[in-house]
Amino acid sequence: MKKRSMETSLAAQSPKLIRSVERRLFLRQGLSLGALAMLSGCNLTDDESVQRVLEGMSRWNDRAQAWIFSPAKLAPEFPESAITKPFPFNAFYTEDEITVVDGKSYQLELAGLIRDKKPWTLPELYALPQASQITRHICVEGWSAIGKWSGVRFSTFLERIGADTTAKYIGFDCADDYSTSIDMATALHPQTLLTFRFADEILPPKYGFPMKLRIPTKLGFKNPKHIVAMTVTNEYPGGYWEDQGYNWFSGS
Amino acid sequence: MEPSQTQWVRIHPLVVRITHWINALAILVMVTSGWRIYNASPLFPFRIPNELTLGGWLAGALQWHFAAMWLLVLNGLVYVTYGIASGHFRRKLFPLTPRAVLRDLREALRGKLAHEDLSIYNAAQRAAYLAILFCLVVLVFTGLVIWKPVQFHAIGRFMGDYEGARFLHFGAMALMVLIVLVHIAMVILVPRTFPTMITGRARRAS
Numbered sequence: 001m002k003k004r005s006m007e008t009s010l011a012a013q014s015p016k017l018i019r020s021v022e023r024r025l026f027l028r029q030g031l032s033l034g035a036l037a038m039l040s041g042c043n044l045t046d047d048e049s050v051q052r053v054l055e056g057m058s059r060w061n062d063r064a065q066a067w068i069f070s071p072a073k074l075a076p077e078f079p080e081s082a083i084t085k086p087f088p089f090n091a092f093y094t095e096d097e098i099t100v101v102d103g104k105s106y107q108l109e110l111a112g113l114i115r116d117k118k119p120w121t122l123p124e125l126y127a128l129p130q131a132s133q134i135t136r137h138i139c140v141e142g143w144s145a146i147g148k149w150s151g152v153r154f155s156t157f158l159e160r161i162g163a164d165t166t167a168k169y170i171g172f173d174c175a176d177d178y179s180t181s182i183d184m185a186t187a188l189h190p191q192t193l194l195t196f197r198f199a200d201e202i203l204p205p206k207y208g209f210p211m212k213l214r215i216p217t218k219l220g221f222k223n224p225k226h227i228v229a230m231t232v233t234n235e236y237p238g239g240y241w242e243d244q245g246y247n248w249f250s251g252s
Numbered sequence: 253m254e255p256s257q258t259q260w261v262r263i264h265p266l267v268v269r270i271t272h273w274i275n276a277l278a279i280l281v282m283v284t285s286g287w288r289i290y291n292a293s294p295l296f297p298f299r300i301p302n303e304l305t306l307g308g309w310l311a312g313a314l315q316w317h318f319a320a321m322w323l324l325v326l327n328g329l330v331y332v333t334y335g336i337a338s339g340h341f342r343r344k345l346f347p348l349t350p351r352a353v354l355r356d357l358r359e360a361l362r363g364k365l366a367h368e369d370l371s372i373y374n375a376a377q378r379a380a381y382l383a384i385l386f387c388l389v390v391l392v393f394t395g396l397v398i399w400k401p402v403q404f405h406a407i408g409r410f411m412g413d414y415e416g417a418r419f420l421h422f423g424a425m426a427l428m429v430l431i432v433l434v435h436i437a438m439v440i441l442v443p444r445t446f447p448t449m450i451t452g453r454a455r456r457a458s
Contacts, residue, residue, distance in 0.1 A: 057318065076413070252402050
């Protein structure tokens, strides 16, 4: 009882003192927290256990996105007047390093769970039924641009070659040593086009001659250019950016 | 003079304290990783200094952002459900009139804001906490549209689609960070509010 009244009387006498002690404690705790954050902040992401958790969450996000993805939901299409001019060039290299593919000798190689693996030449691909779309290309960096692409519906092409559409993945290898892969549901989406034209002209090298897989339901880096081979498979193929930590599904 | 009796009173319920600190962590991760993502393609003619950001590079920042978003949203759902169901919001954040907010803001600027009873939020506090809640709701919905502009096109239509959502997402972040900075400044000015948010208790002289 006595002790208590002493404490309370102390409190009554010097609330200012107590407040300033509290303040000092709080500031010190705040500063050491900040110092800890600064020490660990720079390499927190590189820490192995942190990296495992982040990658685990990225795999979880792949599943969440596959679940959210609706095969029937269409990306908005735009009028010709909305097309972004000039359409930005983007790749993992600069514009002076663009790969130029020889269209005459070009062949698209097919592999994996496909009935007819005969390679395709450009005239054969151009003879397939063509469709066009004006859609928004969204880059993982955040910027976006509207463009017009034309080519064959990818689902039509998969049907022609007898691809096993119950398989999980389709992987792509490109002439510029790029690679990526997509899920089958997205491959069969009605707006997923194997395109040969940009703005009604044959794709120039900077936009991916001779072909770009245009997927308006995925981020830009999931839209491979200069494709030379594709594989239908149940084994996760990964990709150039995906293997470095970018989310695999990256749907939009 | 008779020494006054000190009472310990419960100010913040356990649910509020837990969700407050989880929210603080989630916001710290979301904001600092979001700044790194912003730097990959800035909307305005400035960049956030990389030292203040989380993730090391764009892919790392995106991993953090899309991991912490689950923490932010799930924790936020617990808090909002509790706040509505228990009457916590109604009791602590209302009533609120613009006149009372202006009055208390003026008082706060003059340094005369009363904090005798920590269990009662003044009007400026109520407005600030509601504004943070509002910012977070805007951030979640604009974030969904940026993350999935096709799948959530129905929401995006009301905010200028993908590009509109980017600006709104940034604006809501800026406003929220501003209010959080004021919030932290107020805690430093009235430090006994800090342990109270951990223990839930405060001394009240009667």
